[in-house]
Amino acid sequence: MPYLLRKFGLLLFTLWVAVTLNFILPRLVPGDPVASMMARYQGQLTPVAAAALRIAYGLDNHSSAVQQYFTYLSNLLHGDFGRSVSQFPTPVRDVIAQAAPWTIGLIGTCTILSFLIGSLLGLYSAWKRGARLADAMPPIALFLNSMPYQLLALMLVYAFALQRSVFPLSGNLDAFIGDAFTPKWWSSLLRHAALPAITIVVTSVGGWLITMRNNVIGVLGEDYLAFARAKGLSDRRILNRYVLRNALLPSLTSFGMALGFVVGGSILVETVFSYPGLGYYLYTSVVALDYPLMQALFLVIAAAVLIANFIVDALYTVLDPRVRDGKST
Template identity: 50%
Template sequence: MRAFRRRIFFYLVTAWAAISLNFLIPRLMPGDPATALINKFQGKLSAEAVAALRQLFGSDNRTLWEQYVDYWGRVLTGDFGISYAYYPSPVRDVLDQSIWWTLALVTVCTVISFVIGTGLGMYVGWRRGSWTDSVVPITNFLSSIPYFWFATIMVYVFGILLHWFPISGGYAVGTTIGFNWPFISSAIEHAILPALTIVIASVGGWLLGMRNMMVTTMGEDYVRLAKAKGLSKSRVMYSYAARNAVLPSFSSFAMALGFVVGGSIVTEIVFNYPGVGSVLFKAAQAQDYPLMQGLFLIITLVVLVANLAADTVYVFLDPRTREA
């Protein structure tokens, strides 16, 4: 319990620091939302309209400390204000409309790539020195390709040349959003291509990490003892080698799940997918401070919760950490 209390205190301090930085960083950026919005109209606004926009979206006249106190009050009540980029929609409504698209796509892709990558890495590490090692450079090559370029190639080949999948959007135009088969089937069809891009680009990292840990673990004394006792190869591989080799990958997997809310920004932009990544990109362009703060806050809290859960589960998986 003492170690658990220390972890809780550490994560609370980290959350305070992250939320405070979330307040400061947008205010340190040059410019303001009113100027960005006025520039979009390219001088077509009257002087009265410009003055009204500056009054509505201009800089806050309160002191930084007053803004900070008010910001904490809004954070605790879940009120992130009105979005400038999606005016007059509240930030909460914008997040509700986009976050589920990212959770459905990136969470599933993260789990699939982790399972495939660690499974292949376990087998390749167990059969090290055989033909299976040829899988490593192939997956590393795919992972090393710049993400935006790989996504563009996927769009060109499977969307434009072969016409197998849609190349843009989250569902077909005219489809009614809801729990009905036309919408669900359309959403799945539109998600296949970005999902393949994320999975293929992510598998190599999981495979290489698990393979290297398997090779290291197989040299440990307890694995040699298990082999000397005459245990079956499958039991040695799963119960002795893989069980310990997967621990670092499990910690990385928890981190990856934490960043799911952040989405795969480049993928969502290339495929024009209606997720958090596209919203964050548009918010940054419009200098939409409330929306950026809401997004960063959710991402930060999810990452912290995922790490806390990983630390807690790690204690049960590895008894050596219970002494800390």
């Protein structure tokens, strides 16, 4: 319990630092959302409208930076991230709420699948070293892991969307699909998600394979495994009780980080496929200088990574008794 309390305190402190930096950094960048909107509408905004927008975006020159900061904190506690510039006057909260399910559903599922498939293949590759198939896996994994997301995505789009029209070119659903969660709706969703999912899984599974393989090889050299074999334990029990459990622990931290970054989406993949997730909106917010949406997305990503790592720390207390007993941090 003291271990988790320390971690929770660190989480709150880090989150406060992230919130504070999120407030400061956009104000150091030349220009502001209102100036961006005035440039977008080419002088159609009157000075009165511009002044009202500055107040709405918390950029009122009559209030001090300290007052703006506490107003910003108060708005965050109430879930108010302001209004999007690129999609004015839609609140940023609505933009995130609309995009988050698509990113979490696609990127989250692909991240979990990549971790499970890569870890199982890495375990097999290390446990069966010397076999032709097991030894062929690492070079293939390195090749796939080094392949850029966007390159594979463009190849898949050309082969299966432009040339053969097997899958849709972009988007998340067909137009006028009708009611949600019907068989037709699910079919459209899966067809639109197929190419982005293949891109993410193929290019990321190799990293998990290499990581797990290295972890298993390191565990196989430990003295306690030689002792377990000397006791006459079966290979199945050694693999499940000693090898897998100890080799999996170092991967959990990376998996927690990966789950945290799920919220940010895979920007390149979502951009190539015009998939309306958080990564796509993060890209468009940077291009359109949509500071409120950009701020909110960066903050959501930071909070997701911190929470995911805290969950992983909690799992460590269950999987590793040394952490629970305070003998290791």
